[in-house]
Amino acid sequence: MLSRIALRSASARQTASTALVARGSATDAVGVRDEKNFPRPVRGEPGKVRLGFVPEEWFQFFHSKTGVTGPYAFGVGLTTYLCSKEIYVMEHEYYTGLSIFLMVYYATTRFGPKIAAWLDKEIDAVETNWNEGRVQSIKTLEESIEDEKTAQWRAEGQEILVQAKKENVLLQLEAAYRERLMTAYTEVKRRLDYQLEKSNVERRLAQRHMVDWIVTNVTKAITPDQEKQTLDRCIADLSALAAKQ
Amino acid sequence: MGFGDYPKEYNPAVHGPYDPARYYGKPDTPFGQLKLNEIGAWFGRRNKTPSALMGACSRAWWRWQHKYVQPKRCGMAPFFQLLVGSMTFFYVINYGKIKHHRNYKYH
Numbered sequence: 001m002l003s004r005i006a007l008r009s010a011s012a013r014q015t016a017s018t019a020l021v022a023r024g025s026a027t028d029a030v031g032v033r034d035e036k037n038f039p040r041p042v043r044g045e046p047g048k049v050r051l052g053f054v055p056e057e058w059f060q061f062f063h064s065k066t067g068v069t070g071p072y073a074f075g076v077g078l079t080t081y082l083c084s085k086e087i088y089v090m091e092h093e094y095y096t097g098l099s100i101f102l103m104v105y106y107a108t109t110r111f112g113p114k115i116a117a118w119l120d121k122e123i124d125a126v127e128t129n130w131n132e133g134r135v136q137s138i139k140t141l142e143e144s145i146e147d148e149k150t151a152q153w154r155a156e157g158q159e160i161l162v163q164a165k166k167e168n169v170l171l172q173l174e175a176a177y178r179e180r181l182m183t184a185y186t187e188v189k190r191r192l193d194y195q196l197e198k199s200n201v202e203r204r205l206a207q208r209h210m211v212d213w214i215v216t217n218v219t220k221a222i223t224p225d226q227e228k229q230t231l232d233r234c235i236a237d238l239s240a241l242a243a244k245q
Numbered sequence: 246m247g248f249g250d251y252p253k254e255y256n257p258a259v260h261g262p263y264d265p266a267r268y269y270g271k272p273d274t275p276f277g278q279l280k281l282n283e284i285g286a287w288f289g290r291r292n293k294t295p296s297a298l299m300g301a302c303s304r305a306w307w308r309w310q311h312k313y314v315q316p317k318r319c320g321m322a323p324f325f326q327l328l329v330g331s332m333t334f335f336y337v338i339n340y341g342k343i344k345h346h347r348n349y350k351y352h
Contacts, residue, residue, distance in 0.1 A: 038260045038267070046316040053325035084352065088336075091346040097332075108321060116320065123317060 052108070252300065266307040 048056035054071075062070035082088040254269040270292075279287055291297075313323040336343070 032259050033261060034259050035261075038264075040261055041264045044311065044316055046319040046322070047312040049320075049322040049326075053322055053329055086347045086349060086352055089343050089346050090348065091343065112321070120318060127317075 266304055266311050268304060 050056060050059060059071045062074065066073070079088070083090065251263060252269050254271075255263060257263075260269060273287070273290060274283075276287070313319055313326065
């Protein structure tokens with residue numbers, strides 16, 4: 001019975017592969033949309049910075065000619081030049097700026113990671129909120145697809161059940177046929193046995209009767225002459241035998 | 246003609262959604278890949294109207310934004326960059342006044 005299921009699943013797998021081929025050959029929408037030069041914009045990763053604000057590309061720009069310390073050396077040299085020539089004047093506002101810079105540096109190093117983690121959580125919450133409806137409907141649809149597949153499997157099961165029931169009925173018919181065949185055979189054999197016994201009995205009776213009849217007739221037919229002659233002959237034979245021994 | 250219109254060369258059917266950081270005109274060699282003797286010709290080809298200049302500034306601003314502000318998990322970098330940028334800009338503007346607050350006479 002389980003071989004029936006195996007045969008069905010083999011044929012179903014072949015039809016699924018042909019459906020995939022048909023879907024894959026469908027082409028994109030018509031036209032003039034220049035996907036190669038103007039791809040759809042995607043939200044990218046944030047640009048890398050060093051020291052909090054200097055873009056990484058400036059460091060890469062220096063790297064091939066001056067190696068790793070190049071940009072830092074350039075920065076130190078530039079600031080030294082600006083300060084020594086007093087192009088950058090360290091007037092009273094400078095000390096205000098320096099104090100504020102120290103406070104900002106302390107705040108970012110102490111509280112930065114914690115605030116960043118909390119903000120990341122908030123961002124993720126907002127994003128999941130926006131995607132909620134779409135994701136939910138996709139999940140519901142997929143669940144309904146699964147339910148549909150289960151219902152199809154159940155229907156197949158029903159078909160197999162009906163076939164099994166049909167086979168059952170056929171088996172029962174076969175059993176009844178064989179039973180009747182056996183009955184017919186035994187009946188015929190009984191009748192034939194009876195005939196055989198009857199003929200046996202008749203033959204036996206006839207034989208016994210015939211023997212009795214022959215014996216009585218022969219006994220009746222033996223006359224006293226014949227009896228005397230037979231006796232004499234027997235005595236002569238006996239004496240001959242005795243003489244031989 | 247009005248402010249805030251799409252550039253003339255932008256065509257939604259060809260270019261898809263509008264990206265304010267992209268130049269939709271005729272493609273030309275990027276400035277970083279020019280040879281020194283081509284610079285004059287390159288400048289000659291540029292469109293030097295005020296609206297083109299504003300467009301260039303807008304595209305630069307949007308390009309910076311796409312890189313540092315718009316990503317999902319940008320850090321403090323854009324704030325610091327704006328801070329330092331505005332500090333230098335205002336220092337340069339006020340340099341004439343600050344020059345007189347020098348501490349030393351001879352450098």
